[in-house]
Amino acid sequence: MRIVVVGGSGHIGTFLVxxxxxxxxxxxxxxxxxRTAYADAPEWQQVRHVAADRExxxxxxxxxxxxxxxxPDAVVDLVCFTVESATALVERLRGEVGHLLHCGTLWxxxxxxxxxxxxxxxxxxxxxxxxxKDRIARxxxxxxxxxxxxxxxxxxGHIVGPGWHPIGPLGNxxxxxxxxxxxxxxxxxxxxxxxxxxxxxxxxxxxxxxxAIRHRDAAAGEDFNVVAPAALNVRGxxxxxxxxxxxxxSLDPVTWEDFRRTTxxxxxxxxxxxxxxxxxxxxxxxxxxxxxxxxxxxxxxxxESVRWLIDHDELKVAGPLIA
Numbered sequence: 001m002r003i004v005v006v007g008g009s010g011h012i013g014t015f016l017v018x019x020x021x022x023x024x025x026x027x028x029x030x031x032x033x034x035r036t037a038y039a040d041a042p043e044w045q046q047v048r049h050v051a052a053d054r055e056x057x058x059x060x061x062x063x064x065x066x067x068x069x070x071x072p073d074a075v076v077d078l079v080c081f082t083v084e085s086a087t088a089l090v091e092r093l094r095g096e097v098g099h100l101l102h103c104g105t106l107w108x109x110x111x112x113x114x115x116x117x118x119x120x121x122x123x124x125x126x127x128x129x130x131x132x133k134d135r136i137a138r139x140x141x142x143x144x145x146x147x148x149x150x151x152x153x154x155x156x157g158h159i160v161g162p163g164w165h166p167i168g169p170l171g172n173x174x175x176x177x178x179x180x181x182x183x184x185x186x187x188x189x190x191x192x193x194x195x196x197x198x199x200x201x202x203x204x205x206x207x208x209x210x211x212a213i214r215h216r217d218a219a220a221g222e223d224f225n226v227v228a229p230a231a232l233n234v235r236g237x238x239x240x241x242x243x244x245x246x247x248x249x250s251l252d253p254v255t256w257e258d259f260r261r262t263t264x265x266x267x268x269x270x271x272x273x274x275x276x277x278x279x280x281x282x283x284x285x286x287x288x289x290x291x292x293x294x295x296x297x298x299x300x301x302x303x304e305s306v307r308w309l310i311d312h313d314e315l316k317v318a319g320p321l322i323a
Contacts, residue, residue, distance in 0.1 A: 038163030064092025171274030
């Protein structure tokens, strides 16, 4: 097939585009053209690149025309963040494209009250990002159910992989957390340490998109959680990470009020956004319908990210990895 990937040079596209080429598809990657993929692969030599400013063209009402002009059989949209943008693309591609696949987020679910969370049991989202992604997913289901464009939405967890910083044991991107764990120093943790985060390797997300394209009939009109086989809580995540450096985690539980006094507003805010949701998702639907089979446990996915950052002098730690 001819497949257009919108946002092809990002986290997921870095792995998805080469997968699609290896599967024999003709791939066109649309991106702003300001960066290359996070990891190089020979398959990129066979990819056609189209530079476009999605936000600007959405505002001008021309982005859908750009995509349609490429006459794709399927479109994978990895960078759509509002229901208005998603609706405009659906309306332009209806009747012209065989399958539209959208990248959502686990933040379509609000703070957990029953675990694991399935596609039909999550609480209502909080925050504009999650609210918009949930609205998009529901719109896409209704579009297909009404006989319109065949659509699928996939909802990844906290994406990790080589080339960027992972969400760490405190639910933020604070590099000081990794230094403290690598040195065996005490680490203040907000709350009880039982709060959950559900990561996923970018290549496993790419696998899910490839499987949804391959199993179009099973994916039509559906939404799928796409995460690692298990979730990590703060306490376990910190303990595992310290062990990568031959250390034992020394954790000091504190109140959220005290935690906010000892870190930056940015890091404290990120921790709260991740930890108060306390997400753990089930992938049974994706396993059953798409044959989704993630290769990475969450700790292995994060370790790959951390190793890359250390090897490229982008993360300061107190000692070498022994894992």
